[in-house]
Amino acid sequence: MSDTPVSEAVAPELPPSMYGVPLTDSRGQRVLHPTRAQYVATVRALLDDTFTMCADLTAVDFLTHPGRPLPDGISPERFEIVVNLLSIERRERIRVRVQVPVDDARIATLFDMYPGSEAMEREVFDMFGIEFTDHPDLTRILMPEDWEGHPLRKDYDQGRIPVQFSTDFPSKEGAK
């Protein structure tokens, strides 16, 4: 997209790290990259620093796009947990991205700090299969209880019935 006008937003000078973990800028938004071990401590530090609302907790499966840019020292894994926090006092947002490997798809829960993350973590478990240790009720939330598989993973097919005479794009993920 070389000839698309990119707005000349002045990128603020960001320190390389904050709260002890690497900090990057993503389209003018701050993103922290703790490791799984540093995850809870980082979020606790944010909570104590007026980020009292967990706006969103979700995950991304980078199976078919492993080469995304990450700061030094962070090794990419298949899953990434993305937490968006909001500070009402300071009117600021910040994002936390944690790498989670697929063979040990487990991470700590934020329920004790942010009770509102309960449903969001259940949805991530349902859609991706990532377990949250010490979550009060880790069951499927959107799919039926006996559903097999985790739909939002990249190796799970969309489940289209083939339609005649349509411009079917080649599907990005391999069929299950």
Add this chain to the structure above:
Amino acid sequence: MTDIVATIRDGNEAEQGLKPRSELTTRELLREVGSVLRMSEAEAAKLGDLPADPSEDQTMIINMGPQHPSTHGVLRLMLELQGETVLRCKPIIGYLHTGMEKQGENLTFMQGGTNVTRMDYLSPLNNELVFSMATERLLGIENDIPERAVWMRMLLSELNRMSSHLLFMATNGMDLGAVSMMIYGWREREEVLRFFQKVTGLRMNHNFIRPGGVAADLPVGWRDDVLHLLEMIPPRLEEYDILMTGQPIWRDRLQGVGVITQDEAVALGATGPVLRSTGLAWDLRRDQPYLHYDQVEFDVIVGTYGDAFDRYAIRLNEIRESIRIVHQILDHMPGGDYRIQNKKVTPPPRARIDESMEALIHHFKIFTEGFKVPEGEVYVAIESPRGEIGCYIASDGSATPYRMHVRAPSFVNIQCLPHMMRGGLVADAVAVISSVDPVLGEVDR
């Protein structure tokens, strides 16, 4: 057919259901309650579980929904009752799960609006707006959207807020027994939908706000239509005030029902009228302004008691504030383009396709292959009638989003239901759900 019938099981979803209080450990019970207020277990124990009547120490678990006239869509609630008092409540969702996020990964950014707009189907333009804003942020063109497009987006967004709140008044009234309110609310909403049909071509699920601007210009005579709306609705709102706000029955049914405190609401992530009813004046239009909301004057309506009546009053007055904003938009609306003139993002005008080969090719490529969006990830949030709706898009440089996630306000607000219903009567459960105003399309996506 028989195969399908045979394989349909009891459908009990036992694991997703509510376990009786007697089967839970004390720690689990206290965690349910205490963590919300960020208390230790000892302090939560002092909150007191509701006094158990020694002669009636058996609790009942009943199931409400998913098909029920009083739940807003297919929401299933499991309530643990002691007599008529609700002890615990668990919402079970997923009955409208549509796989929209998965589908969004296979639709181009131009088609993404059709998908996203059906999530919160009561305010579809807001869904499209947040998706378009996230896409534009990734493209880097968020400051280049023409003025007319921005003001048009604001106009449509505010009118959508009005139609959504009018529907809230209608369904809230009907849920509480004021059936004529249903007819009145729909009557007003029809007028707004008629305007939408004139502008966007559809009454609902418009796919009108697209990355780069809007899909088409405002039709001739739109100003008169909007003025007609703005003249017609305020006197009707006065009627609702007479019918409901001052009426003792209405007040008794709503005041003190479904109370939530400010700490609870913030801890649970509730936003929108639910959060504002607790007294916290948080409105993204004012606190993190997007579009040109910093150039219009409006008040943020705030409640005091955090009960259902406050939420009703907030929404009623938000309609009035929206009317005020629309008046100002009418004054500000400039001329100009209705979408960014960037050949790679927005299709060329139809007339040019006959003249220019390049225009034809761009049109073809945009609509079949889609425009490519540079790699990155972004989260953009706006204020929908229900709260903060956010769109998180992670792009890998191709023409379809790599991951498209929508943070739905109702999904998070529904977590407030157990805390609102605790200690209340089962007959108030309907009032509580109605006051939170969930839309199951965005809860389940």
Add this chain to the structure above:
Amino acid sequence: MGLVTDIRGDGFGGIPHNAITAKLEDLVTWARSRSSWPASFGLACCAIEMMATGGAHYDISRFGMEVFRASPRQADIMIVAGRVSQKMAPVLRQVYDQMMEPKWVISMGVCASSGGMFNNYAIVQGVDQIVPVDVYAPGCPPTPETLIHAIETLHQKIEDGELLKRRTATGAGAGIHVTEIPAGAQPMPVFLGSR
């Protein structure tokens, strides 16, 4: 009309057909079509348009249908309005089974008719995989006028008695004929039933 002889199996269809019972049949089907109560089965966006149809502007009360019965036992028509997810499918079947004969189903919107734009793992591709459908109303969502057209088509079918013979145990839907129109033929006009 009156094609079968077993009254227990087919109600009025089982009475031997003569001049008197024909008039009675007409009366019964006329009454049924004028006062068919829908079961509220609004799921998604189409439910909003269904409620708009019940509102004052479009007013299905003219057709005797403004009372949306909450209990399926009291309902005649089930208007499946919205997309049916995998989790909802057993519930849909249960509600349909609870309805008393005679009952009809209108599949409102493209999601209910065929899965609509959601051709994926989560949505049942057409509610006629679960319940037999009598009238399909296309649209996303169908405007209230389309829904009224669908309702009137169904009413005409009820009145004509084409659906009087109830579905047998196989649960087959109303007999749908597919005739191939050769290319170049004149467009067929739409008419509501035979009269």
